[in-house]
Amino acid sequence: MPEDHRIILLAHGSSDKRWCDTFEQLAAPTVNSVPGSHIAYMELATPSLEQVVEQGVLEGVRSFTVVPLFLAAGRHLRKDVPAMIRSLEEIHGISIHLAPPIGENPQLGEAIRDVVTQGLAQ
């Protein structure tokens, strides 16, 4: 049965497997609790954003939200990723919404505070 919508957690990517392992751990709670959510990499690792979108299209998904696993928006999120998304929308005739980087959400700052204060208490 086709899903209506797919969440893609987008990480930067690296040729260093340890980098990707960390992002897969970061994505795991979402991937395990949000049906149809996937991790993808902008560059240097797989699955790429293109691959995850194409797989979704093959499965009948026409609408995607890309959630950047970035703390803040730099050149990649202001220019490169929007260009990749426009291209994928045109190629596949689909709709892709780019969410703000997760670091812009106040909950991340609160989680950081909790990590620091728990570290101090140890």
Add this chain to the structure above:
Amino acid sequence: MPEDHRIILLAHGSSDKRWCDTFEQLAAPTVNSVPGSHIAYMELATPSLEQVVEQGVLEGVRSFTVVPLFLAAGRHLRKDVPAMIRSLEEIHGISIHLAPPIGENPQLGEAIRDVVTQGLAQ
């Protein structure tokens, strides 16, 4: 009165003020609740790590923990930041502990899941 220990939240830095604004918002809950905690930038923005350490030393602090506001460890955290820290330890005769990047803590993955599921519920 000299503080025993100072927490430094280390962000990458950028010439783009919007980048730094996001990191200052991310650091705010910690800075507002952990006495003596400060944000510092690795490069391209101020205050630099060197400046925040020097200010602490002037105020009598001899021990610091650097908490990287990075989701994962790449070259910067594996090579550049440890080299900066060794240099500052030698110059000032102080002790600086480099904590893991905040993204390696499971609480960040849970916060990301919460952000995504709340976004879906809206």
